[in-house]
Amino acid sequence: MATLTAGRKPVLRRELEALVGADGVLSEPDELLVYESDGLTLFRALADFIVFPTSVEQVSAVVRLANREAIPFVARGAGTGLAGGCLPAEGGLVISLMRMNRVLEVDYDNQIAVVEPGLVNLHLSQAVGPRGFYYAPDPSSQQACTIGGNIATNSGGPHTLKYGVTVNHVLGLEVVLPDGEIVWLGGRTRDALGYDLAGVFVGSEGTFGIATKIVVRILRKPQAVKTVLAVFDRIEQASAAVSAIIARGLVPAAVEMIDQLTIQAVEDAFGCGYPRDAAAALLIELDGLAVAMETQAERIVAACRDAGAREVRTAASEAERQLLWKGRKSAFGAYGRVSPAYMVMDGVIPRTKLPYVLGRVNEIVAAHGLRVGNVFHAGDGNLHPNILYDPRKPGEEARVVDAGAQIMKVCAEVGGSISGEHGIGLEKADFMPFIFTAADLAFMQRLKDAFNPRGLCNPGKVFPTRKSCVETGPVAYRPHAIETQGLAQRF
Amino acid sequence: MPLLDKLRAIVGPAHVLAGTELSPYVIEGRTPEAAVRPGSVDEVAAVIAQAAEAGVPVVPWGGGSAVGVGVPPARAGLVLLLTRLSALVEHEPGDLTATAQAGVTVAALQAALRARGQWLSLDPPDAARATLGGVLAANASGPRRHLYGTARDLLIGVTVVTADGAVVHGGGKVVKNVAGYDLPKLFIGSYGTLGVIVEATVKLRPVPDEERLVAVRFERLEDAGAAVRALLASDLIPNAVDLMDAPAGAALGLPPAPATLAVGFDGLGEQVDWQVAALASVVAPCGGAKPAPLPPALWERLAAAARDAFDAPAAMMTLSVLPGVVADTMEQGAEAARQRGLASAWCAHAGVGHVTATLRAEGERQDAAPIAAVLEDWRAAAHAGGGHASVTWAPLPVKSALPVWDDAGAAGRLMQRIKAQLDPNNVLNPGRFVGGI
Numbered sequence: 001m002a003t004l005t006a007g008r009k010p011v012l013r014r015e016l017e018a019l020v021g022a023d024g025v026l027s028e029p030d031e032l033l034v035y036e037s038d039g040l041t042l043f044r045a046l047a048d049f050i051v052f053p054t055s056v057e058q059v060s061a062v063v064r065l066a067n068r069e070a071i072p073f074v075a076r077g078a079g080t081g082l083a084g085g086c087l088p089a090e091g092g093l094v095i096s097l098m099r100m101n102r103v104l105e106v107d108y109d110n111q112i113a114v115v116e117p118g119l120v121n122l123h124l125s126q127a128v129g130p131r132g133f134y135y136a137p138d139p140s141s142q143q144a145c146t147i148g149g150n151i152a153t154n155s156g157g158p159h160t161l162k163y164g165v166t167v168n169h170v171l172g173l174e175v176v177l178p179d180g181e182i183v184w185l186g187g188r189t190r191d192a193l194g195y196d197l198a199g200v201f202v203g204s205e206g207t208f209g210i211a212t213k214i215v216v217r218i219l220r221k222p223q224a225v226k227t228v229l230a231v232f233d234r235i236e237q238a239s240a241a242v243s244a245i246i247a248r249g250l251v252p253a254a255v256e257m258i259d260q261l262t263i264q265a266v267e268d269a270f271g272c273g274y275p276r277d278a279a280a281a282l283l284i285e286l287d288g289l290a291v292a293m294e295t296q297a298e299r300i301v302a303a304c305r306d307a308g309a310r311e312v313r314t315a316a317s318e319a320e321r322q323l324l325w326k327g328r329k330s331a332f333g334a335y336g337r338v339s340p341a342y343m344v345m346d347g348v349i350p351r352t353k354l355p356y357v358l359g360r361v362n363e364i365v366a367a368h369g370l371r372v373g374n375v376f377h378a379g380d381g382n383l384h385p386n387i388l389y390d391p392r393k394p395g396e397e398a399r400v401v402d403a404g405a406q407i408m409k410v411c412a413e414v415g416g417s418i419s420g421e422h423g424i425g426l427e428k429a430d431f432m433p434f435i436f437t438a439a440d441l442a443f444m445q446r447l448k449d450a451f452n453p454r455g456l457c458n459p460g461k462v463f464p465t466r467k468s469c470v471e472t473g474p475v476a477y478r479p480h481a482i483e484t485q486g487l488a489q490r491f
Numbered sequence: 492m493p494l495l496d497k498l499r500a501i502v503g504p505a506h507v508l509a510g511t512e513l514s515p516y517v518i519e520g521r522t523p524e525a526a527v528r529p530g531s532v533d534e535v536a537a538v539i540a541q542a543a544e545a546g547v548p549v550v551p552w553g554g555g556s557a558v559g560v561g562v563p564p565a566r567a568g569l570v571l572l573l574t575r576l577s578a579l580v581e582h583e584p585g586d587l588t589a590t591a592q593a594g595v596t597v598a599a600l601q602a603a604l605r606a607r608g609q610w611l612s613l614d615p616p617d618a619a620r621a622t623l624g625g626v627l628a629a630n631a632s633g634p635r636r637h638l639y640g641t642a643r644d645l646l647i648g649v650t651v652v653t654a655d656g657a658v659v660h661g662g663g664k665v666v667k668n669v670a671g672y673d674l675p676k677l678f679i680g681s682y683g684t685l686g687v688i689v690e691a692t693v694k695l696r697p698v699p700d701e702e703r704l705v706a707v708r709f710e711r712l713e714d715a716g717a718a719v720r721a722l723l724a725s726d727l728i729p730n731a732v733d734l735m736d737a738p739a740g741a742a743l744g745l746p747p748a749p750a751t752l753a754v755g756f757d758g759l760g761e762q763v764d765w766q767v768a769a770l771a772s773v774v775a776p777c778g779g780a781k782p783a784p785l786p787p788a789l790w791e792r793l794a795a796a797a798r799d800a801f802d803a804p805a806a807m808m809t810l811s812v813l814p815g816v817v818a819d820t821m822e823q824g825a826e827a828a829r830q831r832g833l834a835s836a837w838c839a840h841a842g843v844g845h846v847t848a849t850l851r852a853e854g855e856r857q858d859a860a861p862i863a864a865v866l867e868d869w870r871a872a873a874h875a876g877g878g879h880a881s882v883t884w885a886p887l888p889v890k891s892a893l894p895v896w897d898d899a900g901a902a903g904r905l906m907q908r909i910k911a912q913l914d915p916n917n918v919l920n921p922g923r924f925v926g927g928i
Contacts, residue, residue, distance in 0.1 A: 107813075107815075108724075109720055109723075109724075109813075109814075109815040110813045110814050110815050110844075111723065111814075153669060154669045154673070156667055156669075160667065164640070164644055165667060165669075167643070167673065167676070168640065168643075168644050177905070181901065182901075183900075183901040183902050183905060184900070184901070184902060185902055185905075187877070187878070187879075188813060188877050188878075189811040189812060189813060189844050189877060189878040189879070190641075190811065190843045190844055190845065191630070191641075191811040191844075191845060192680070193811070193879045193881070193896070193897050193899050193902075193925060194680075194896070194899045194902065194903060194906050194924070194925035194926065194928075195677060195680065195681055195685075195906050195909060195925075196630075196643060196676045196677070196679055196680055197902055197905060197906070199643050199673060199676030199677075199679070200672065200673055200676050200677050202673070202676075203669050203672070203673050204672055204673075220724075220726070223726040243585045246584075246585060246587060246697075247584065247585060249608065249697030249698070249699075249700075250697070251696065251697065288728060288762075289726070289728060289758075289762050289765065289766070291761055291762055291765040292758070292759045292761045292762045292765075295759060295761065296759070348663075348665040348666075348667050348668055349665065350583065350586040350588070350664065350665060351585060351586050351587070352583060352585040352586050377667070380665075380666045380667045381586075381665055381666065381667070382667050415663070415664050415665070416663070416664075416665050417663045417665050417667075417668040417669075417670045418670050419668070419669050419670045420665075420667040420668060420669065421667065421669055422669070423669055424669075424670055424671070428670070432670065432671065435663065435670060435671075436660070436670075436671055437659075437660070439657045439658065439659050440659050440660050440661065440671070441671075442657075443653060443657070443659045443661075443674070443913070444661075444671055444672045444674070446912040446913055447672055447674075447677065447909065447912065447913065448672070449912055450905070450908040450909040450911070450912040450913075451905070451908075462671070462672075
């Protein structure tokens with residue numbers, strides 16, 4: 001959906017080139033195609049320009065130009081998002097932060113780092129690793145996703161059970177506001193002055209402005225790590241084990257659940273050592289002091305056995321630990337071996353509701369004539385049902401979307417949420433009334449108006465719209481151009 | 492019908508206080524027009540809607556422990572007492588979450604949670620008096636924030652009544668949730684200027700098997716500062732790292748020392764034992780004495796050690812600086828006071844750079860100018876340490892001699908825009924907060 005007239009476009013292109021350089025602007029149709037979707041290829045939208053600034057001043061200048069022209073703009077990192085949050089839903093500019101990818105400063109004494117938004121999440125841990133530090137939030141896409149993108153969605157990951165999500169690690173942000181003004185929200189110290197604007201900005205899905213510098217906490221690597229694999233013959237036993245672990249006063253670093261379909265896909269693809277006939281497995285990680293690590297592991301093992309685990313073993317070596325984690329983190333890729341396509345759901349429920357909700361998920365998906373694989377953050381109740389389907393079969397994608405909506409309704413009904421870490425974006429904007437009242441949404445809209453009064457910054461996201469894909473039926477699936485060229489796969 | 496009659500119709504006559512009943516609710520010399528005690532969220536909403544219609548400002552009031560913070564209100568208006576909203580609404584141990592009404596005291600909430608083996612890992616001072624809603628609104632914290640963070644790390648859902656009397660929810664009841672804007676973050680530390688918190692859902696933790704507090708004495712503050720840096724760089728995982736100068740240490744009844752580091756550990760018994768032993772070897776090279784056990788009762792007094800140092804304080808300031816410069820800031824700040832002939836007391840949650848300082852009053856009718864001058868010096872020290880500083884308590888003449896809150900710069904203008912959007916008629920705690928909000 002392009003918004004500019006053919007005559008206006010060349011003029012604007014020259015202006016953008018003057019701001020960011022001739023090699024920093026894309027506007028040819030085939031170039032724009034690469035940026036028409038994110039990790040959720042269900043939604044597509046074309047921008048007029050993709051712009052690649054290299055400094056905060058350039059970001060500000062581009063945003064001011066967009067304001068002058070009254071054209072919408074949206075920031076984009078690696079495009080690994082799963083809710084369509086970085087799509088140019090109403091045309092205009094995509095501002096890619098991928099050329100702003102430096103670690104600007106590391107202050108080991110105060111355990112903070114200052115980074116640019118285009119820095120790949122994992123690269124920060126690699127940069128500070130040699131000094132014994134790491135960056136805690138670890139989304140499954142951490143090898144590709146950027147810290148700026150993590151800011152937008154307030155990303156989580158397996159280890160957020162113990163260490164918290166992105167916002168718990170962000171102290172300050174330099175931000176280009178939607179009118180182009182450059183401001184600092186928060187700073188380097190732990191306590192903000194005035195409202196916690198950095199805290200409010202994180203998770204605002206790119207609708208409050210564009211982060212250009214980010215002050216994050218870095219943590220000391222734990223002295224010891226212990227990884228336990230518990231295998232169950234029934235999925236309810238695995239769910240019960242999660243509650244049993246919590247009830248014993250243990251807070252592991254991570255508790256991940258993997259169901260049978262997923263185990264089989266992973267074993268077919270990578271052979272990570274999960275038993276293929278298990279109904280479910282829990283991957284549990286403890287970290288912290290070396291002393292008493294055994295005692296804690298024994299408590300975990302006992303809790304799992306009491307819940308009916310048929311086998312509980314601890315990784316004997318770092319290599320075995322890495323292999324078990326590879327199984328968990330590669331699950332999405334492995335689905336490719338058992339299905340032509342799949343859609344990742346993201347919902348959250350109170351932990352005690354796991355057995356009930358997993359049962360409902362399976363019922364709903366089966367009723368739609370589809371299959372589902374579950375691999376998720378059981379410790380904090382963050383579900384990821386992956387609905388498998390064949391996009392070439394007419395009507396199947398619509399059934400997936402419908403099943404997804406029903407699963408979200410179940411999450412809402414048990415007191416949960418419609419997103420734990422992927423965000424609302426375009427995908428779930430119309431599900432917001434499942435958990436928020438009109439008054440809640442009106443208040444959020446006023447907050448947005450304080451940051452983004454003209455609505456040019458990432459329009460069409462987060463808030464429900466009257467007309468949406470969900471109501472009108474999704475577009476037929478087409479493999480993305482970069483998929484057909486073998487340049488990328490969905491994960 | 493006049494406002495007071497309308498309020499009596501909403502909450503019942505017994506819950507509208509007027510006349511001499513208002514004496515406990517005088518705010519820095521200003522007597523409110525009335526104080527009202529609603530008994531439900533709907534009553535809070537109705538009261539605020541009436542006050543807004545009448546153009547009377549509303550001052551939310553929990554335990555009153557932070558009521559002296561900030562700029563005194565131009566008009567006290569209506570004090571909104573939340574103490575009747577004190578129910579523990581929901582506690583599901585298997586979910587490690589609880590929902591409570593805003594008026595429950597921190598002590599009462601913790602007692603109810605502990606009875607089921609869990610706790611809210613937030614330990615602000617004055618727990619017997621401070622309420623959950625007040626602690627969130629003031630972003631109060633205590634020594635265990637070193638390991639467990641502050642309200643922003645624990646609050647997962649919030650219900651507020653807005654300036655126009657609407658009931659609004661943000662966040663939810665699950666520990667991980669990115670649906671919608673993070674309203675819990677917005678209300679933490681907002682001092683009741685954007686909405687009145689009426690209910691909150693928090694993350695909980697299991698009560699640890701064991702917890703221990705030990706003291707390490709130093710001959711010099713700078714040595715203690717070096718020990719803090721060494722401790723942060725070590726494998727130890729303390730849950731508190733509090734630094735006190737001599738007057739603050741004396742206020743807690745500690746043996747006299749130029750600097751005392753109070754370090755807490757929790758976990759399994761063997762973890763605590765190992766860490767206390769390892770602490771000795773971390774601090775010794777910096778000149779720290781052998782760690783000595785402290786009575787558990789001292790935990791809750793740590794955060795207020797500087798405040799409690801003097802019977803008659805002249806002013807109090809909270810400084811937020813980088814952890815690495817805490818001891819330097821304390822030393823420079825005490826010296827700045829000395830140069831103007833004033834005594835001061837300092838304590839800090841050193842590992843997170845949260846510093847509290849108190850000046851001692853000299854005589855009955857003290858001139859505000861030298862006190863304000865010292866506070867300005869302290870603020871400059873905080874800026875030099877990469878942070879900011881605000882006056883958290885002072886008599887009115889001092890508060891009018893320097894800005895109570897630090898300057899929030901360009902972000903301050905954004906805060907004003909947020910206030911204008913969410914409370915356009917300036918009903919909620921007007922004039923109290925940063926940037927004149």
